[in-house]
């Protein structure tokens with residue numbers, strides 16, 4: 331194999347990788363392989379709302395249950411009376427909005443990943459990363475989730 335052959339094979343791989351990523355709507359960061367790896371959780375594509383959102387009455391979330399707020403991209407559970415947990419509803423697999431809230435799990439409609447309602451951890455793939463937690467509080471009976479304004 332000549333140097334030209336090797337270069338052409340390498341560039342073909344680069345092009346194919348780029349095309350595959352473009353088809354999936356991903357960035358080229360996933361194609362590196364020899365960079366620093368980037369770690370986990372960088373970027374904000376799974377972050378849900380970028381400001382605090384009003385989810386309405388806290389009584390809408392059953393004790394020991396869950397509720398999805400797909401428009402606000404928030405999932406809420408109440409594992410114990412008065413204890414609320416909120417998570418981004420943006421699936422950590424490929425970014426679909428999770429709109430299905432079962433008693434103890436959130437389920438992604440696109441590929442069926444399941445996330446534990448009280449921790450956001452993955453209980454069934456293909457997703458591998460947990461749902462990012464959001465700050466949540468109850469004020470005057472209303473649920474407020476997401477980062478508070480400064």
Ligand code: FES
Pocket residue numbers: 421422423424425426438439440441442443455456457
């Ligand atoms: S996008 Fe949610 S499981 Fe694939």
